[in-house]
Amino acid sequence: MDLYIALALQIVYGIANLVLISLGLAIIFGMMRVINLAHGEFLMLGGYTVVISTNAGLNIWLAMLILAPLVVGIIGVIVERVMIRFLYGRMVDTLLATWGLSLVLIGLVTTIFGAQTATTISPPIGAIQIGDFTSSGYELFLIGVTIILSILAYCALKYTRIGLIARGTMQGAEIASALGVSTSRTYAITFGVGAAVSGLAGGLLAPITGVLPSIGATYIAKAFITVISGGTAILAGTLSASTLLGGVNSVLSYLTGPTIGEVGLLVVAIVLLRLMPQGITARLFRRSL
Amino acid sequence: MNRARENSWLILIGIVGAIFLIGAPQVLELFTIINLTTAIAMALLALSLGLVWGFGGILCFGQSTFFGIGAYAYVVAAINFGGTSWAVVVAILVAAAFAAVLGYFMFYGRVSDVYLGVITLTVSLIFYNLMRRTSGPEYKIGDALLGGFNGINAPPLNVPGNASWILFPEDVFYVAMAALIIGYFGCVWLVRSHFGRVAVAIRENELRAELVGYDVRLQKLLLFAVGGGIAGTAGVLFANGVGRVTPDVFNLYNAALIIIWVIVGGRGTLIGPVLGAFGLFYLISSLGQQTSINNNLVLGVILVVFVLLVPKGIVPTVIDLWDRKRGRRGQFRRHGRRQRRRGSRTAETRHEG
Amino acid sequence: MKGEIVVETRGLSMHFGGVVAVDQVDFNLRENELRCLIGPNGAGKSTFFKCLTGQLKPTFGDVVIRDLNVNRAHSHEIAGLGVGIKTQVPNVFEGLSVQENIWLAARRFHPAARARSLVEETLDRVRLTDIRREVVNELSHGQRQWVELGMVISAEPWLVLLDEPAAGMTHDEVLLTAELIREINKTASLIVVEHDMQFIRMIADKVTVFHRGAILIEDTMDVVAADPTVREVYLGHRKK
Numbered sequence: 001m002d003l004y005i006a007l008a009l010q011i012v013y014g015i016a017n018l019v020l021i022s023l024g025l026a027i028i029f030g031m032m033r034v035i036n037l038a039h040g041e042f043l044m045l046g047g048y049t050v051v052i053s054t055n056a057g058l059n060i061w062l063a064m065l066i067l068a069p070l071v072v073g074i075i076g077v078i079v080e081r082v083m084i085r086f087l088y089g090r091m092v093d094t095l096l097a098t099w100g101l102s103l104v105l106i107g108l109v110t111t112i113f114g115a116q117t118a119t120t121i122s123p124p125i126g127a128i129q130i131g132d133f134t135s136s137g138y139e140l141f142l143i144g145v146t147i148i149l150s151i152l153a154y155c156a157l158k159y160t161r162i163g164l165i166a167r168g169t170m171q172g173a174e175i176a177s178a179l180g181v182s183t184s185r186t187y188a189i190t191f192g193v194g195a196a197v198s199g200l201a202g203g204l205l206a207p208i209t210g211v212l213p214s215i216g217a218t219y220i221a222k223a224f225i226t227v228i229s230g231g232t233a234i235l236a237g238t239l240s241a242s243t244l245l246g247g248v249n250s251v252l253s254y255l256t257g258p259t260i261g262e263v264g265l266l267v268v269a270i271v272l273l274r275l276m277p278q279g280i281t282a283r284l285f286r287r288s289l
Numbered sequence: 290m291n292r293a294r295e296n297s298w299l300i301l302i303g304i305v306g307a308i309f310l311i312g313a314p315q316v317l318e319l320f321t322i323i324n325l326t327t328a329i330a331m332a333l334l335a336l337s338l339g340l341v342w343g344f345g346g347i348l349c350f351g352q353s354t355f356f357g358i359g360a361y362a363y364v365v366a367a368i369n370f371g372g373t374s375w376a377v378v379v380a381i382l383v384a385a386a387f388a389a390v391l392g393y394f395m396f397y398g399r400v401s402d403v404y405l406g407v408i409t410l411t412v413s414l415i416f417y418n419l420m421r422r423t424s425g426p427e428y429k430i431g432d433a434l435l436g437g438f439n440g441i442n443a444p445p446l447n448v449p450g451n452a453s454w455i456l457f458p459e460d461v462f463y464v465a466m467a468a469l470i471i472g473y474f475g476c477v478w479l480v481r482s483h484f485g486r487v488a489v490a491i492r493e494n495e496l497r498a499e500l501v502g503y504d505v506r507l508q509k510l511l512l513f514a515v516g517g518g519i520a521g522t523a524g525v526l527f528a529n530g531v532g533r534v535t536p537d538v539f540n541l542y543n544a545a546l547i548i549i550w551v552i553v554g555g556r557g558t559l560i561g562p563v564l565g566a567f568g569l570f571y572l573i574s575s576l577g578q579q580t581s582i583n584n585n586l587v588l589g590v591i592l593v594v595f596v597l598l599v600p601k602g603i604v605p606t607v608i609d610l611w612d613r614k615r616g617r618r619g620q621f622r623r624h625g626r627r628q629r630r631r632g633s634r635t636a637e638t639r640h641e642g
Numbered sequence: 643m644k645g646e647i648v649v650e651t652r653g654l655s656m657h658f659g660g661v662v663a664v665d666q667v668d669f670n671l672r673e674n675e676l677r678c679l680i681g682p683n684g685a686g687k688s689t690f691f692k693c694l695t696g697q698l699k700p701t702f703g704d705v706v707i708r709d710l711n712v713n714r715a716h717s718h719e720i721a722g723l724g725v726g727i728k729t730q731v732p733n734v735f736e737g738l739s740v741q742e743n744i745w746l747a748a749r750r751f752h753p754a755a756r757a758r759s760l761v762e763e764t765l766d767r768v769r770l771t772d773i774r775r776e777v778v779n780e781l782s783h784g785q786r787q788w789v790e791l792g793m794v795i796s797a798e799p800w801l802v803l804l805d806e807p808a809a810g811m812t813h814d815e816v817l818l819t820a821e822l823i824r825e826i827n828k829t830a831s832l833i834v835v836e837h838d839m840q841f842i843r844m845i846a847d848k849v850t851v852f853h854r855g856a857i858l859i860e861d862t863m864d865v866v867a868a869d870p871t872v873r874e875v876y877l878g879h880r881k882k
């Protein structure tokens with residue numbers, strides 16, 4: 001029995017982890033149809049913010065929950081203002097420019113902090129006991145944060161003005177822009193919010209993964225797969241794709257090890273792509289958020 | 290459009306290539322020659338993306354996948370066969386076949402180009418993550434241990450049919466340079482053939498190509514597989530130039546490099562990506578001598594600057610400037626207008642060699 | 643009646659979500675016929691056209707071309723049957739020259755030598771020989787329409803489907819286009835979707851009027867023009 005609880009927890013954590021690393025990307029993609037190739041570096045910057053400020057003496061909770069999203073969110077707004085806004089309507093160029101940005105950020109962080117990080121931080125919550133099994137308390141905490149984050153995103157989409165615009169955009173970018181709602185301010189805010197969520201995720205994961213200038217690359221493959229498999233509905237897409245892919249990944253990893261888990265995730269995603277090229281939410285849960 | 294001018298450039302390129310092929314080993318040091326072999330592999334890789342993206346309009350961000358698969362397949366096959374003659378063939382076929390399979394899912398699913406870019410990149414990154422995990426003794430294909438993070442040593446090329454007659458590094462240079470020249474003129478031939486002209490037509494207007502009766506999905510798949518095969522060949526040469534294949538062939542930095550070569554050199558030309566690869570290879574080698582400026586930073590800045598300011602790339606821009614200087618107003622105007630009408634689709638439309 | 647039936651739809655319906663764009667249409671076209679499809683905006687004629695050309699897959703019903711059910715066929719497969727298709731928005735290969743555009747169409751189903759002579763012939767027929775080396779996106783709207791018509795006829799189709807071939811043309815260009823269409827009709831059956839009434843009078847043989855996704859009436863232009871219901875839904879509508 002305890003085994004099953006521990007296993008279930010592992011699967012749920014696998015799903016939550018995917019949601020966490022993908023949500024910021026999904027917000028920007030769902031609202032702006034921009035795939036941000038610097039997404040991994042936004043996560044990385046969140047991680048660095050937490051590690052550096054904690055080592056400088058700041059309370060780790062403040063660093064993770066407030067400072068990381070704040071710093072990365074501001075960076076996001078700046079990036080949108082000085083680069084992305086010149087490229088709207090030019091999807092391919094936007095992709096390329098954000099890729100350039102990704103390299104610039106890796107390069108800058110490497111130049112400033114070096115290619116390796118000397119100092120890491122440990123998770124602020126220790127292990128907990130489930131019968132005969134120990135489980136990471138911090139992972140439980142991350143599951144909780146992911147749930148809260150999803151609820152917040154739901155409320156924001158459902159009840160705020162920017163959420164209304166987002167829903168309009170998700171139904172069809174042309175309609176929304178015809179209504180004249182896609183002002184540049186909305187885009188800047190969206191990009192900032194997306195970046196902030198990524199920063200938060202990167203900060204929260206830093207105690208588990210450590211930080212490296214190139215750590216973004218380890219996140220983005222999974223984040224891209226999740227968002228593309230999910231489709232343009234920000235929340236339903238991310239949650240459904242994370243559940244499917246995270247579930248497959250966790251189960252296969254448990255049975256055979258992480259390598260096969262990774263392969264399984266890729267294979268499922270590619271088959272899914274053939275069946276639903278526009279993502280899960282283009283076929284199912286059409287009217288969802 | 291001007292076939293005569295294009296042909297004279299092709300002849301010039303052929304002559305320069307031949308001089309380089311014969312002359313370089315006579316005047317350069319061995320160390321430089323070995324480095325050049327790697328640069329040539331990169332140029333061939335750039336050429337493969339220049340073909341697929343610049344002419345077919347297929348936005349592939351993960352050309353490194355086929356490059357890496359070619360390199361790994363070559364090494365694994367060479368170790369198992371105890372010679373490289375068939376390993377080269379196997380490597381090229383495996384890379385092309387993988388491109389065809391991936392292409393089937395993307396083109397028959399009618400994935401849009403932006404998705405396609407991200408998906409191909411993701412596939413490359415997955416391979417990177419995967420190969421890094423293969424360090425244990427259980428990860429082997431036949432006799433070849435995959436070696437995880439450290440990769441595998443690459444057996445050097447041998448004379449076809451004679452596994453004990455191993456080529457010297459100078460000989461490998463000749464092979465690589467010859468492969469590049471053949472690859473280049475092969476691509477020129479391809480884009481001038483019916484198949485290549487249909488590829489360009491599909492890039493220009495997919496729906497029209499279909500209404501005229503071309504099977505767009507199949508055409509794209511075939512072009513993508515050819516591109517994968519060329520990238521696989523580049524992987525074989527790379528394995529020989531470096532002497533080792535590691536998971537890094539699949540990494541994000543490598544994938545970005547290929548895109549940057551093509552962007553800098555120019556889409557819609559074949560010589561542009563080749564020159565872009567050589568130029569940036571030289572730049573990065575020079576940067577390698579110092580430590581204050583990071584390679585990623587330089588490449589990132591180059592990419593952003595080109596996307597924002599020189600979206601067509603160097604070779605097409607130089608051709609435009611040249612035409613303008615020569616007073617070919619008509620041709621210049623044509624380019625300006627085309628640029629405006631297409632907005633985001635910056636694909637270049639002339640077939641320069 | 644002219645020859646055998648070459649295009650037939652049976653109970654053809656196309657639904658978009660809850661909207662019924664085409665509603666159980668039974669339609670026949672006979673060999674060497676020139677049929678015009680008219681109707682007010684939103685009558686479903688363009689959707690019907692897209693079902694014929696494989697750009698849309700019908701929700702219910704069948705499309706049969708020469709005894710072959712093409713419901714699930716892709717556009718390129720329909721083109722492969724010898725059907726020439728011109729879409730509403732001019733779809734040309736923008737960055738390529740006039741002759742390259744036409745060559746690509748001619749070469750699809752013909753060997754190289756035959757394709758070359760077809761290109762010459764077609765350039766002549768659509769009167770674009772003088773500007774054969776021009777890049778298509780520099781041409782006027784009317785000329786671009788002709789490039790597309792040239793692509794359609796250069797493949798020597800036996801069935802030609804045209805969606806608003808005269809849209810956006812000057813008066814002189816419309817006259818030439820009408821002439822060209824009558825000439826095409828000598829060797830091919832035609833379906834022409836149009837709402838320029840003057841143009842239809844120039845070419846029409848038999849006219850099918852669409853209204854709210856269904857066929858309202860099908861007869862000669864004179865009968866159709868005199869029909870009170872047609873006047874009400876379409877002609878009257880236009881005069882307002």
